[in-house]
Amino acid sequence: MNESFKALADPTRRQILRLLREKDRTAGEIADYFNMSKPSISHHLNALKHAGLVQDERQGQFILYSLDTTVLEEVLGWFLEFTGTGKESETPSSTEPKPKQSKEKNKEVD
Amino acid sequence: MNESFKALADPTRRQILRLLREKDRTAGEIADYFNMSKPSISHHLNALKHAGLVQDERQGQFILYSLDTTVLEEVLGWFLEFTGTGKESETPSSTEPKPKQSKEKNKEVD
């Protein structure tokens, strides 16, 4: 989930998602929308892919990218739970009822 | 909006928001939940504040932080629009119908 948040924290990457929302596109086609080298776009696409936000599929010479909404909806869920718009099932409760100086490594919660 | 996304892209900051969701807390109280120096937490609180995600108010010696859900709901809106869960009003359309190599600086869209 952290990967997804980090992937979304970049304007270029959000723009790419927007482009893919319209239709699937090849890496080169995507790159043409930006003033940035193709390797840089490739790097961003890779970040999105690792976050599970897009999928890629080779089609001959080209590599076609498409949106994967699954993870996106998980993140949406995070916001719904947070803003209280969603179902009121889970009682919100922080990691510990009382402040504590645990020296343990932060365990990923979201 | 970019500020908000960047602010949300950090586990510590998301945890802080979670803590503030339960109730308002002072900077020190928040810091006690983390294995991190107070200046670091102060830095994160500042990031959240700049993003408009939290507010602060001095109360005597202490500074009380509270959640500001306004921006959070804007971000939620972004996701709703994106995942198509929201109102179908706006026709999705990328910046340009056809790819173009504009050398202009990226104008912030979201």
Added chain:
DNA sequence: TCGATATTTAAATAATTATCTAAATATATA
């Protein structure tokens, strides 16, 4: 006013991320 507590700001450094050019890989086609 002085000393203690709460918090932030400053300055330095470490860690992460973004970006580029050049080279490598994969596929298509002449």
Added chain:
DNA sequence: TATATATTTAGATAATTATTTAAATATCGA
């Protein structure tokens, strides 16, 4: 098979962000 096209990987560097310790600021209470 050789050449061109599409894309990624490598390696280097620049830019941003996170973190720490030390110092500064603000408030409280004796």
